[in-house]
Amino acid sequence: MGAIYVGKKIGPGGFEKEVVLKQLLPEFTSRPEFRDLFFREAKISATLDHQNIVRTFDLVNSNDRLFIVMEYVRGADLRTIAWRARRRKPLSAQAILHVAIEILNGLAYAHSRRSPTGEPLGIIHRDLSPSNILCSGEGEVKLSDFGIAKAVTYSSVFYRVRGKVGYMSPEMARNQPIDARSDLFSLGVSIYETLIGERIYTGDLNTPPDKIYGQTVPLLAAKCPGLPAGLQPVLDRALAIDRAVRYPDAESFATALRQVAIEHRLLYSAPELAAELREVMGADAEHWLSDQRDPTHARSAQVAEAQGALAGHEVDSLGEPGSAGRTGDASDIEDVPTPPARPLASLPVTGSRPSGQTAAAASRTVDEDQVTPPPPMPLPPAVPMLNRAVQVPRLPFGFLRFHLSRRAGGVAAIKRSRRGLWLLVLIVLAVLLGFAFVRFYIGPAVPRASGSRVKPASRIAPFPCTSRKAMSWRA
Numbered sequence: 293m294g295a296i297y298v299g300k301k302i303g304p305g306g307f308e309k310e311v312v313l314k315q316l317l318p319e320f321t322s323r324p325e326f327r328d329l330f331f332r333e334a335k336i337s338a339t340l341d342h343q344n345i346v347r348t349f350d351l352v353n354s355n356d357r358l359f360i361v362m363e364y365v366r367g368a369d370l371r372t373i374a375w376r377a378r379r380r381k382p383l384s385a386q387a388i389l390h391v392a393i394e395i396l397n398g399l400a401y402a403h404s405r406r407s408p409t410g411e412p413l414g415i416i417h418r419d420l421s422p423s424n425i426l427c428s429g430e431g432e433v434k435l436s437d438f439g440i441a442k443a444v445t446y447s448s449v450f451y452r453v454r455g456k457v458g459y460m461s462p463e464m465a466r467n468q469p470i471d472a473r474s475d476l477f478s479l480g481v482s483i484y485e486t487l488i489g490e491r492i493y494t495g496d497l498n499t500p501p502d503k504i505y506g507q508t509v510p511l512l513a514a515k516c517p518g519l520p521a522g523l524q525p526v527l528d529r530a531l532a533i534d535r536a537v538r539y540p541d542a543e544s545f546a547t548a549l550r551q552v553a554i555e556h557r558l559l560y561s562a563p564e565l566a567a568e569l570r571e572v573m574g575a576d577a578e579h580w581l582s583d584q585r586d587p588t589h590a591r592s593a594q595v596a597e598a599q600g601a602l603a604g605h606e607v608d609s610l611g612e613p614g615s616a617g618r619t620g621d622a623s624d625i626e627d628v629p630t631p632p633a634r635p636l637a638s639l640p641v642t643g644s645r646p647s648g649q650t651a652a653a654a655s656r657t658v659d660e661d662q663v664t665p666p667p668p669m670p671l672p673p674a675v676p677m678l679n680r681a682v683q684v685p686r687l688p689f690g691f692l693r694f695h696l697s698r699r700a701g702g703v704a705a706i707k708r709s710r711r712g713l714w715l716l717v718l719i720v721l722a723v724l725l726g727f728a729f730v731r732f733y734i735g736p737a738v739p740r741a742s743g744s745r746v747k748p749a750s751r752i753a754p755f756p757c758t759s760r761k762a763m764s765w766r767a
Contacts, residue, residue, distance in 0.1 A: 294314050294315060294316055294317060294330075295314075295315045295317055296312060296313070296314055296315075297312070297313040297315065298310065298311075298312060298313075298364065299311055299312070299313045299361075301349075301361070310364045311349065311361050311362065311363070311364055312361070312362040312363065312364045312365075313359045313360070313361060313362075314359065314360040314362055315357060315358065315359050316330045316357075316358040316359075318357070321356060321357070321358060327358070330358055330360070331351075333360065333437075333438050334348060334351040334360050336415060336438045337360070337362075337438050338351075339405060339413065339415075340401070340402055340405065340415075340438075342397075342398050342401040342402070343398075343432070343434075344394050344395060344397050344398030344401070344433060344434055344435060345398045345401070345402065345434060345435050345436075346362055346363050346365060346426065346434045346435065346436040346437075347362065347363040348360060348361070348362050348363075349361040349362065349363070362436075363434075365426045365428050365432070365434055365436075366428055366429055366577045366578065367426060367427050367428035367429050367432075367569075367577045367580055368426070368427060368573060368577075368580035368581050369422065369423050369424070369425060369426055369427070370391065370422040370423075370425040370426075370427060370482065370486060371421070371422035371423045371425075372580070372581060373427060373569065373572065373573065373580075374422060374485075374486045374489070376572060376573060377572050378489050380572055381571060381572050382489070383486065383568070383572065384568060385487070385516075385518070385519055385520075385523075385558055386553070386558045386559070386560040386564070387560060387564075387565050387568050387569075388483060388486050388487055389483075389549055389552070389553050389558055389560070390433070390553075390559075390560035390561075390564075390565055391425065391427065391433050391483075391486075391565070392479065392483045392546075392549055393546050393549055393550055393553075394433035395420075395425055395433060395435055395479060396479065396542045396543070396545055396546035396549070397542075397546060398434070398435045399417070399420075399435070399472075399475055399476075399479070399542040400541065400542035400543045400546065402415045402417065402435075403415060403416070403472040403475070403541065403542060415438075416470060416471065416472060416474060416475060417435070417438060417475045417478075418455050418460070418464065418470070418474065418475070419437060419438075419455045419456065419459075419460075419478075420435070420455075420459065420475050420478035420479055420482065421455075421456050421459040421478065421482055422482045422485070422486065423437075424436050424437045425482065427565070427569060428566075428577065429566060429569070429570070429576075429577030429580075430562065430566050431561070431562030431563055431564070431565040431566030431567075431569070432562065433565075455478070457493075457495050457496055457497060457499070457504070458481065458491060458492075458493040458494055458495060458504065459478045459481050459482065459493075460474070460478065461473070461474035461477040461478060461535070462477075462501055462505045462533050463535060465501040465504065465505075466501050471535075472541060472542065473535045473538045473539070473540070473541075474535070475542070476530055476538055476539055476541075476542060476545055477530065477531065477532075477535070477538065479530070479545075480527055480530030480531045480545075481493065481531065483527065484509070484512075484527050484531065487512060487515075487516055487519065488510060488512065488515035488516060489515070490510075490515075492507070492509050492510070493505060493507060494507070505533055509531065511524065512524050512527070520552060520555070520556040520558070522552045522555065522556070523552050526545075526548045526549060526552055529548075530545060
């Protein structure tokens with residue numbers, strides 16, 4: 293329902309600041325339920341000012357177009373990072389625990405927010421998933437997208453909004469009252485899936501909640517043998533179906549994770565997280581969402597692919613292993629064969645930036661002596677298009693049109709030509725049926741011009757008649 297743009301806030305004296313503009317699409321602007329959700333997101337986000345939450349600066353109405361001006365996080369979401377890490381270098385337990393603790397700090401702040409009069413706001417995110425956890429190139433971790441968040445002071449007449457299947461809490465899936473512990477369950481699912489590299493609760497909107505949350509959760513020791521044993525009971529408590537068994541608040545959950553990290557020396561810092569993300573995603577955070585690690589890797593991958601097409605398997609060691617043409621691998625994280633197609637709601641598409649450097653342009657900055665491909669094979673002599681003979685097959689009219697349309701327009705033209713053929717066949721059949729109906733059904737029932745009725749054949753005299761009456765009867 294929204295579009296994301298990267299913009300600049302310009303002020304006097306050459307002041308510039310990169311921001312993100314989240315626009316409510318025009319087709320939803322006139323619908324009150326979507327406007328209400330958009331306004332509520334802006335109101336709730338504007339009250340939150342924390343280092344682990346994406347900040348909201350302004351709400352703009354320009355020519356009946358609504359925009360939320362948000363902080364620009366230059367990086368990628370945890371969903372994209374986890375997907376990419378499974379194919380390059382798995383994320384360490386230190387990095388995942390650091391992300392979890394940082395998000396819990398942001399949740400603890402949001403859950404405890406109070407109004408100017410001292411009343412609790414009761415903010416609940418309700419849509420916490422790996423797609424809403426952002427990691428920047430500097431090692432920052434931020435929570436975003438409060439689009440369906442719930443707050444006591446910002447009520448909505450259009451409240452029947454659901455989260456993501458497999459990440460929402462069981463009580464939320466059953467339309468029961470929820471509290472802050474619902475966000476803790478969603479974060480526990482996100483961290484657990486990032487650690488083991490696969491989904492733990494799968495289903496769709498038509499799947500009963502008892503079936504979704506009745507699935508067996510694999511043990512961490514079976515999927516990741518190197519993880520500390522004390523981490524299993526901590527995450528099991530966060531994933532408890534009964535919310536009374538879960539941690540009472542985000543601070544308790546963060547304290548338990550921090551204690552495990554201290555005991556097993558798994559504490560991480562923002563610079564260490566940034567260094568690991570650069571190893572997995574690339575040196576330039578601008579290219580993290582476009583699956584480009586850096587210009588050098590992009591150039592090496594292209595050269596390796598070209599050499600492999602010419603010389604076989606003797607250049608498999610050049611470039612990044614499997615970086616070119618790797619689109620058919622299955623992903624247990626998202627159950628899709630391709631990498632994520634769009635970024636997070638508050639994270640811009642870096643490929644749409646006018647100043648962004650594409651892989652083709654960036655590859656020109658690489659030293660050409662780094663990898664020298666073999667000379668290309670000679671191509672056959674080119675034949676001008678005007679001198680090529682066009683061979684038209686000898687086919688009936690309808691099939692000829694079908695053949696030419698197929699060559700010219702692809703699948704859509706094939707469907708159109710087939711519709712024309714079927715229409716022609718139906719017209720011919722209708723004409724034949726109409727002729728048969730008139731000839732054999734209506735024709736015998738029409739009286740002759742003389743006014744005499746037709747006598748059935750069974751009543752005609754079987755012997756020759758000479759009388760005038762009989763002759764007129766036979767006539």
